[in-house]
Amino acid sequence: MRVGLYLSQAKLPKFEVEEFIRVLNEDNSKLILLDLESDLEAQGPFDVIVHKVTDELVDSKNKNAEEKVKRLESYLDKHPEIIDIDPVRNQRTVLDRGSMSLLLAKVNNLIPPHLNVRCPKFTIVDDHPKEGYHDFLKKEGVKFPVLCKTVQACGSRKSHIMGIVFEEKSLLQFEPPILIQEYINHNATLFKVFAIGDYINVVRRKSIRNLLSYETEPLIFDSQKPFPPNLSSDFVPSPPPNAQTPTTIDTPASQPPDPPLETLKEISAMIRTSMGLTLLGFDVITEKETGTHAIVDINYFPGYVGVPNFHHILLNHIKELLKHYKAK
Secondary structure (H helix, E strand, C coil), X not given: CEEEEECCCCXXXXXXXHHHHHXXXXXXXXXXXXXXXXXXXXXXXXXXXXXXXXXXXXXXXXXXXXXXXXXXXXXXXXXXXXXXXXXXXXXHHHCEXXXXXXXXXXXXXXXXXXXCEECCCEEEECCCCCCCHHHHHXXXXXXXXXXXXXXXXXXCXXXXXXXXXXXXXHHXXXXXXXXXXXXXXXXXXXXXXXXXXXXXXXXXXXXXXXXXXXXXXXEEEECCCCCCXXXXXXXXXXXXXXXXXXXXXXXXXXXXXXXXXXXXXXXXXXXXXXXXXXXXXXXXXXXXXXXXXXXXXXXXXXXCCCCCCHHHHHHHHHHHHHHHHHHC
């Protein structure tokens, strides 16, 4: 089996290519690192091509990036016998948070009540509303505090800058288009779910602390860097005069249990089917007040850092897709 792989230079180191080569060699298979600036016919043939071109798709003004994507799509169109993991057209859905949120809204409507899972309420703002944010958000059913993100989901440093906002005037500092999403207190615990086909792996991570009712100052952070001290679970913001100070914040006893694995598997299948992607990651939190789980983010082909035996699992996924194709 010949497996073609394309990742941007920035993403290759995390993938640990040498380990994947070793795993494929044990299977009498071969890995070919694709050069999308050269003729792909000369690099083939391939049984499978695994690729992530989200950086190139975001960099739409870069002619070289555009040509790379066109060359890959054209080659795969000419060779429908090649297993494509995952189609470029489906990767486009994760480029902006607006498209992802609309897809999540569809998933939200499909989730059976017994799973106790939902997606946060949100709205997309193309320009600051003339009527002001108070009435606009009320109409959309989104209440403060809110999380503000750029609509673009990847490919630039700006896409990772986010803010938590407590009042209307603070929203004006964010340049549209932006996604405004309800903030859900979740006891500073995030569950990162890594999916490779039907397989999932769940990793518990520290997250942003619970917000307090008397807070008003916006909290700005870079989601790709460690959280600043004022977002950590042991930080207590100074209350205004006469406000009651909480005695504990996110104590270890308040940490939620992992969401049921079967629930996450069902949700993963729904997302994969809705987006047409087999390699993805999504973030889940558990609402402090209700215990309801919420899907707060999705990304394509995450780093899979910390997923045990990742390369073996990826190989099994590839072989499973190839088996299904040959059985048709």
